[in-house]
Structures are given as structure tokens and as C-alpha cells.
Amino acid sequence: MIFILMPIVFIVGIICIALEDKLHINKSAIALSMCVVLWGLLIVGFQADPGNSLFSDYLLHHKELASEGSLQQAQSYVSFSLNEHLGDVSGTLFFVLCSMLLVHTVDKYGGFKEITSYMATNDKRRLLWYIGLSSFFFSALLDNLAAAIVIISIIRKLVPHKTDRMKYACLAIIACNAGGSWSPIGDVTTLLLWLNGCISAPSQILHLFLPALVNLLVPLTICHFWLFKKGSTLREEADELKPNRLKIELPGRQRKIVFWIGILSLLLVPIYQIFLGIPAFLGAIIGLILLWIYTDRMHLGLKVENANDLKVVNLLHDADLSTIFYFLGVLMSVAALATGGQLALAAGYLDSAGAITSSLFVNSSFLAGIFGILSSLVDNVALVAATMGMYPLGYNATMVADGSFWMLLAYCAVTGGSLLIIGSATGVTIMGMEEIPFGYYFKRFSGLALLGYLAGGLVSMLLLL
Numbered sequence: 001m002i003f004i005l006m007p008i009v010f011i012v013g014i015i016c017i018a019l020e021d022k023l024h025i026n027k028s029a030i031a032l033s034m035c036v037v038l039w040g041l042l043i044v045g046f047q048a049d050p051g052n053s054l055f056s057d058y059l060l061h062h063k064e065l066a067s068e069g070s071l072q073q074a075q076s077y078v079s080f081s082l083n084e085h086l087g088d089v090s091g092t093l094f095f096v097l098c099s100m101l102l103v104h105t106v107d108k109y110g111g112f113k114e115i116t117s118y119m120a121t122n123d124k125r126r127l128l129w130y131i132g133l134s135s136f137f138f139s140a141l142l143d144n145l146a147a148a149i150v151i152i153s154i155i156r157k158l159v160p161h162k163t164d165r166m167k168y169a170c171l172a173i174i175a176c177n178a179g180g181s182w183s184p185i186g187d188v189t190t191l192l193l194w195l196n197g198c199i200s201a202p203s204q205i206l207h208l209f210l211p212a213l214v215n216l217l218v219p220l221t222i223c224h225f226w227l228f229k230k231g232s233t234l235r236e237e238a239d240e241l242k243p244n245r246l247k248i249e250l251p252g253r254q255r256k257i258v259f260w261i262g263i264l265s266l267l268l269v270p271i272y273q274i275f276l277g278i279p280a281f282l283g284a285i286i287g288l289i290l291l292w293i294y295t296d297r298m299h300l301g302l303k304v305e306n307a308n309d310l311k312v313v314n315l316l317h318d319a320d321l322s323t324i325f326y327f328l329g330v331l332m333s334v335a336a337l338a339t340g341g342q343l344a345l346a347a348g349y350l351d352s353a354g355a356i357t358s359s360l361f362v363n364s365s366f367l368a369g370i371f372g373i374l375s376s377l378v379d380n381v382a383l384v385a386a387t388m389g390m391y392p393l394g395y396n397a398t399m400v401a402d403g404s405f406w407m408l409l410a411y412c413a414v415t416g417g418s419l420l421i422i423g424s425a426t427g428v429t430i431m432g433m434e435e436i437p438f439g440y441y442f443k444r445f446s447g448l449a450l451l452g453y454l455a456g457g458l459v460s461m462l463l464l465l
Helices: 002-018 027-045 053-061 070-108 114-117 124-141 145-156 162-181 188-195 201-228 252-278 280-301 314-316 322-338 342-353 359-374 378-391 404-418 425-434 439-444 446-464
Strands: none
Touching: 002 027, 002 322, 027 070, 027 322, 053 070, 070 145, 070 252, 070 280, 070 322, 070 425, 114 124, 114 145, 124 145, 124 162, 145 162, 145 188, 145 252, 145 425, 162 201, 162 314, 162 404, 162 425, 162 439, 162 446, 188 201, 188 252, 188 322, 188 378, 188 404, 201 404, 201 446, 252 280, 252 342, 280 314, 322 342, 322 425, 342 378, 359 378, 359 404, 359 446, 378 404, 404 425, 404 446, 425 439, 439 446
């Protein structure tokens, strides 16, 4: 009974999040409620399903539980899983929190002034291309989540009007996810595939850059003609075009130092992880520490009115805790389904459904495409991790290192998250930062994201044949 009830709770929770603006209940409260109910069901009534390999592996590695009853074994497994998943999720949450604080601090110090001055224009169509292409390349160099935070900070300077800004922010979701799919450090899932030897960086860039670019250009071109009329300008003048924009204007040298400390801190996160094994959240904390120390020391000789308002300790009050709680609720809800065995069962059904033709390439491509669509609903990190567990390297000819399945999965799992605004960390972050309703994105941009997803997928299949 519990096994069947849990997916129902999850689906109902996702629907309620989608209807947030109708229910007038914040999505973070809904996500946390969903998380508590799912883990509560596991704690109270978990019963091992024969196909739950996670539970079997746990008992295999904890032989001291062999003499215990089934109830004690179940409670021990759920308690262990809860703590393990909470540790993993906490790492993600601290990374998001520190990244947001780094970008927010750089923004408050005017660090993005130079970049935004190059992009500043009142022409809506031209700005659309600036933002789309900048998001695409930023996400490949940093990662799509950090890039999204940077881009939203820039958009806020360039597009003062809320209605206009929401359009650019929604397009940035598609662009950031597209850019994250062709770089090994562009998304957590591509990093996961890379570190596990499923794909190599040169092969990924060679095979996925063009599909990712098509994924962006299709919706970007449609938006160029559909969203804005020729010659249309922003409803309000861009802040970057106004004189004396900053109330607190710092010297140019100090502003640039703050900018480079913040950006290099984000750039070094994947390098720390790849070469030194330092987790992403610790890398982000290292960057925050460096920026914190520098800005605190800088204030000793800074003769600027209201300069104390820019101290990191004061900027902590601006942290977007609502988004953090939303991440906690969604990621821990997915973890509950993984612990209960429902995700593994769903993957098994998909494996059977994937055999649609006698062609191994077509079957694996179809399966990767389905996983991509699922990533718009289910956390793509958990989805890719489950997929690697189902299909070890060498499982078939398409699942060898740099095989077509892994390449398509890298593309589909990342860009598929653009189909719904809640389908990726990028979308969730931008949704929280700009308070974009689920229905707004679904009506105006989900269809565009689907067209880009299908077009890019077709190009990737042609390149991989």
C-alpha cells in the first residue's frame, strides 16, 4: 500500500506546485510538505519490495542486521538512507546558497558593471540575442546554475520592467540548459557522466556543441519574431544607460577585483572537484571566504558613504531561503522515491518500453529521449545516477565509453529540464529569483523548449550515426 501511495503523493505534490498561483500557497511550503509526507510514509510503513536492490545491498553490507527482525531492518535502512541523502542534498543546497551569495555580493559591489555596459540596449530583439548567447556560453564555462544566477543579476540591471524581464529570464533557462549540455562542467549530470568514464570532454564537445546550439537557436529565433515587434524598445530605460546608477559607487580597480574573485571562485569549483576531489559546495565556500576576507579588509580604507551596507555579513540577510527550502523539499522527495524503490521500478519499465525496433541505436536513442522528458519532472541528477546503475559501461554497443547512448543522455537529461520550469535547478532558481509562475512559463515557453529539444536531438542523432 505504501509503495503505491508514495508516487501518488509525489505526483499530487508536483501538480500543486504547478498550481501554486491558483492555490495561493508558496511552492516551498508544498515541496517541504511533500518531502515530510513521503519520508513519514517510509519511516512508518516501509516494506521491502523484492526488486529493491538498494535495500538488498544495504543488508549485504550490514551483516549484523541478519539476526534482526524485518521491522528493525527496514527502520535501520530508512534511517541510514535519510541521513545519507540529506548529506548529499545539503551539499547541493550549500553550493546554491554560496553561489547565490557570491553573485549577489559581486552585483552589489558593481562587479557586473563592465559586462552589462557592453550588453546595454533598449532594443528588445537585440537584447534577446545578447542574453541568449551570453547564457549559452556562460553556462558552459561555469555551470548552468551559476550562469543562471549571473545572467539574472545582469538582466535585472538591463530590464527594469517586470513583464519584460520575465520573458528574458524564461529564455535564459532554455539557453543555460542548452549551454550546460555540451560542456563536461556545464551541469551536474554531465559532470557525473564524465567522472564515471561514460563520456570524455573532447568527444562531448565535438558531438554535442552543434545540437546544443540548435536547441537554443530554434526557440531564440522564434522568440525574435514572436515575442517582440521590429523596432520595439524596453518599457523603461535600462539602468545601465542611466547616469549615476549606483548609490554606492566603488573605485573601478576595487570593483574589478571583487568581480574577478567572485567569477574565478565559481570557475574553480569544478577544477577543485576534478583535480583535488574537493566537493562543489566546499569549493563555493572557499570562494566565499576569499571574497569575504577581501571585502572586509577593503572596507578599512574605503571612504564611501553607506559602505557598511556592502559588507558580506549584511548581505547575508538577502539570501533567498525560499528557493533553498524548495530545493530541499524536491530533492529529498526524489530521494524518498529512490529509497522506496519506485525509481528503480520505473526505470525497469522504461527499459522494456525502449525496445521498439530491431535497431539498437534507435532503441537507445528513444530511451535517452524518454529520460530527457522525464527530467522535466524528476531531478535529472537522480535520474542519470539511476540510469548508470541500470546500465553499466559495456552493457551494449551503444553504452560503451563515449557511446551514442551516453552522449544522447547527456544532451537529453540537461536540455529536457527546460520543458518545465521546475525541471532543472536552473529553472527552479530563476523561478524563485524572479517569482515566475509555473503557468506563465508552461503557456509561453514549454512549447518552444520542446521544439528546440526535438531539433537538437535530431541533429545529435545524425552526428552520432
